[in-house]
Amino acid sequence: xxxFEFISGPNFSGRSAALRETMxxxxxxxxxxxxxxxxxxALSGLTSTVRDEVLLYRNVAAxxxxxxxxxxxxxxxxxxxSLSGGEQVLLALHCFSQSAYRHIAIDTALEQLDxxxxxxxxxxxxxxxxxxxxxxNRDPPDGWTVLPQEPFTKPAFAIDWPKLAELIEPHAASGLxxxxxxxxxxxxxxxxxxxRVTLEPGRAYRVSGVNGAGKTTLFKLLVGxxxxxxxxxxxxxxxxxxxxxxxxxxxxxxxxxxxQWCGATLAEDIARRCKALTxxxxxxxxxxxxxxxxAAALGAASLDTHLYELPLAARKRLSWTWPFAGxxxxxxxxxxxxxxxxxxxENLAQYMTLMCARGYGVMFVTHDDEFAAQLPHRVLTVADRxxxxx
Amino acid sequence: MTPNGAAVFxxxxxxxxxAANLRGLGTLCFIVAAFAATEVxxxxxxxxxxxxxxxxxxxxxxxxxxxxxxxxSPAEIAARVDGSRLSAFAYAATVSLRLFIIIFVxxxxxxxxxxxxxxxxxxxxxxxxxxxxxxxxxxxxxxTLRHAVDRSHTALVSSGVITRRLSxxxxxxxxxxxxxxxxxxxxxxxxxVRDKWPAENTLVLLEPALRPIVxxxxxxxxxxxxxxxxxxxxxxxxxxxxAA
Numbered sequence: 147x148x149x150f151e152f153i154s155g156p157n158f159s160g161r162s163a164a165l166r167e168t169m170x171x172x173x174x175x176x177x178x179x180x181x182x183x184x185x186x187x188a189l190s191g192l193t194s195t196v197r198d199e200v201l202l203y204r205n206v207a208a209x210x211x212x213x214x215x216x217x218x219x220x221x222x223x224x225x226x227x228s229l230s231g232g233e234q235v236l237l238a239l240h241c242f243s244q245s246a247y248r249h250i251a252i253d254t255a256l257e258q259l260d261x262x263x264x265x266x267x268x269x270x271x272x273x274x275x276x277x278x279x280x281x282x283n284r285d286p287p288d289g290w291t292v293l294p295q296e297p298f299t300k301p302a303f304a305i306d307w308p309k310l311a312e313l314i315e316p317h318a319a320s321g322l323x324x325x326x327x328x329x330x331x332x333x334x335x336x337x338x339x340x341x342r343v344t345l346e347p348g349r350a351y352r353v354s355g356v357n358g359a360g361k362t363t364l365f366k367l368l369v370g371x372x373x374x375x376x377x378x379x380x381x382x383x384x385x386x387x388x389x390x391x392x393x394x395x396x397x398x399x400x401x402x403x404x405x406q407w408c409g410a411t412l413a414e415d416i417a418r419r420c421k422a423l424t425x426x427x428x429x430x431x432x433x434x435x436x437x438x439x440x441a442a443a444l445g446a447a448s449l450d451t452h453l454y455e456l457p458l459a460a461r462k463r464l465s466w467t468w469p470f471a472g473x474x475x476x477x478x479x480x481x482x483x484x485x486x487x488x489x490x491x492e493n494l495a496q497y498m499t500l501m502c503a504r505g506y507g508v509m510f511v512t513h514d515d516e517f518a519a520q521l522p523h524r525v526l527t528v529a530d531r532x533x534x535x536x
Numbered sequence: 537m538t539p540n541g542a543a544v545f546x547x548x549x550x551x552x553x554x555a556a557n558l559r560g561l562g563t564l565c566f567i568v569a570a571f572a573a574t575e576v577x578x579x580x581x582x583x584x585x586x587x588x589x590x591x592x593x594x595x596x597x598x599x600x601x602x603x604x605x606x607x608x609s610p611a612e613i614a615a616r617v618d619g620s621r622l623s624a625f626a627y628a629a630t631v632s633l634r635l636f637i638i639i640f641v642x643x644x645x646x647x648x649x650x651x652x653x654x655x656x657x658x659x660x661x662x663x664x665x666x667x668x669x670x671x672x673x674x675x676x677x678x679x680t681l682r683h684a685v686d687r688s689h690t691a692l693v694s695s696g697v698i699t700r701r702l703s704x705x706x707x708x709x710x711x712x713x714x715x716x717x718x719x720x721x722x723x724x725x726x727x728x729v730r731d732k733w734p735a736e737n738t739l740v741l742l743e744p745a746l747r748p749i750v751x752x753x754x755x756x757x758x759x760x761x762x763x764x765x766x767x768x769x770x771x772x773x774x775x776x777x778x779a780a
Contacts, residue, residue, distance in 0.1 A: 182731055190736075191676055191680065191725075192672055192739075193654070194653075197655075198654060198745075202745045371700075393694055404724075405691055406691045
C-alpha cells in the first residue's frame with residue numbers, strides 16, 4: 147500500500163515548504179519526481195523535443211503501467227515548452243511513468259487539468275507511485291492522508307475584497323464580435339478554421355476545451371500577440387484589429403503571472419502600461435492613487451517590491467491588478483484559480499460577478515468546475531477548430 | 537551523414553573561413569553551397585535567409601565606414617600607402633563574407649539532423665560525456681531564452697508597450713523587452729535549479745540518456761570531410777602564395 151499525502155491549507159501557510167521537506171527526505175534515496183505549479187517547473191528544461199524529454203526519464207527497469215502521452219507521434223519533435231500548460235503536466239506524468247522514481251511530489255499542477263485528465267492523473271499516481279505528496283486547492287481524493295497546514299495568525303498578502311469591490315469603476319463595454327477566424331501555428335497545427343462568435347458585454351464567458359484545444363491561443367489573438375490568418379473582429383460598431391493597431395480593449399492576466407510583467411516591480415509594470423495607453427487616446431486613464439489602493443487591496447505592501455521575490459501565489463494575485471484597474475472594458479483571466487486557496491477562489495468568483503454587473507465583459511479559462519459554478523456565465527467552447535457558445 | 541561527419545565538416549570549414557582571403561572565401565562558398573544543396577536541401581533556404589539577414593547590417597556598416605568614409609583598407613593604412621576604395625571594398629566584402637559563411641555553415645550542419653531529436657544527434661557525437669552535458673546545458677539555456685523572448689514579447693505586445701510590427705515605439709522600448717526576457721529567464725532557471733533538479737537529481741539522468749550510439753562514417757562523411765579539407769588546403773595555399 148502506497149503513501150498518499152495531501153497537503154491542505156490556505157495560501158502562505160507553508161504548504162510548499164512542507165512539500166520540499168518531503169522531497170528532501172527522499173533525496174537521500176532515489177529522489178522524487180517533481181511537478182511544479184507551472185510549465186517551467188513541470189518539465190526538466192534540458193530537452194527541446196517531446197521525444198528527448200521522454201528519453202531523459204526513460205528507465206528500462208521501470209515496471210509500471212505507462213501513463214498515456216498527451217500528444218501523437220507527429221508531435222514527438224515538438225518543443226515540450228510549446229505545449230499547453232495541461233499538456234505539459236500530462237507529459238510530465240508520462241515521463242514519471244517511464245522513470246525509475248518511486249516517489250512523486252506535485253505542487254498544484256493538477257489544477258491545470260480538465261476534469262477527465264485530472265481524475266486519470268489521480269488514479270494513475272495512486273496506482274503507480276510508492277508515495278505521492280500533493281498540494282492541491284480542491285477536495286482531496288478518497289483514501290488520501292490529509293496533512294493540514296495551519297494558517298499563520300497574521301495572514302500574509304491578504305486580499306481586502308470589500309475594498310476591491312469598492313474600487314470597481316462602472317464601465318460600458320462594447321460587444322465583441324469575431325467572424326471568419328483562421329489561425330494555425332507555424333508547425334502546421336490548425337487551431338481555428340472560420341470560427342465565429344459574438345460576445346456581449348456585462349457577461350462572463352468560460353472559455354472551455356480540452357487541454358491544448360486553443361484557449362490560450364484565443365486570448366493571445368484577442369490581445370494582438372498572435373496574427374490570425376484572416377479574421378474580422380468588431381468592438382461595438384468599430385473594426386478591431388489588435389494585431390495591427392494594438393490592443394485597446396482587453397486586459398489579460400496570464401496563466402503564469404511571470405509571463406505578463408512589463409517591469410521588475412508593480413510600479414514599473416503599471417507605469418509602462420499607462421504610458422503605452424497614450425497610443426489610444428480614447429482608452430480611460432487611471433490615476434496613481436487608484437493603482438496604489440488596488441495593489442494594497444490585493445495584498446501588496448508596496449508597489450516597489452520586486453515582483454520576482456514574492457511567493458508565486460502572491461504574484462498571481464498581483465497579476466490581477468491591471469485587469470481589475472478598469473482601464474479596458476474586457477477582462478481575460480487565464481486559469482485565475484491555479485494555486486489559490488478556497489476562500490480566494492470563492493471571493494474571486496463573487497468579484498468577477500460584480501464586474502459583470504458593473505458593465506465589464508469577462509472571459510476566463512479554468513479547469514476548476516467548482517469555481518466556475520460560483521459565477522453566472524456562458525460557456526464558450528473551443529473545439530474542432532471552432533468556437534461554440536452555449 | 538553522421539553527426540561526427542557534419543561536425544568535422546563544420547569545424548574544418550570554419551577554420552578555413554577564419555583564415556581565408558576573398559578568393560579562398562569564394563571557394564568555400566562554393567563548397568558550402570554544394571554541401572547545403574546535397575545534405576540539407578529545402579531547409580537550407582531558411583539558413584540562407586537568416587545568414588543574409590545577420591550579415592547585411594555588418595556589410596552595410598563596413599561599406600559605409602571603410603569604402604564611404606575611410607576610402608582605404610586597414611592593411612593599406614598600416615603600410616602607410618595611399619590605397620583605394622576598391623581595396624577597402626575587398627576588405628569589407630571579406631569580413632562580411634566570412635561572417636556569412638560561419639553563420640551558414642553552423643546552421644547547415646545542424647539542419648542535417650532536423651528530422652532527429654537533439655539527444656539522438658548528440659549521442660552519436662564522439663565526445664566525452666562532460667562535453668556532451670555542456671552541449672545539452674547550452675541548448676537548454678538557448679531554449680529557455682527563446683521561450684522567455686516569446687513570452688515577454690506576448691506580455692509587452694498585449695500591454696501595448698511594444699508593437700508587433702516595426703515601429704518607432706519598438707526602437708524606444710526595445711530595452712524593456714531585454715529586461716523582461718532577462719527576468720523571465722532568470723526566474724525560470726532559478727525555479728529549476730532550486731526545486732526540480734535537486735529533488736530529482738535530473739542532471740544525473742543525462743548520463744544514461746546520452747550514452748553513445750555508434751554510427752560508422754558513411755560515404756557522405758568521407759566526401760564532405762575531403763571537400764572541407766581541400767578547401768582548407770586551398771586557403772592555406774592562397775595565404776602562402778600571397779605572402780610569397
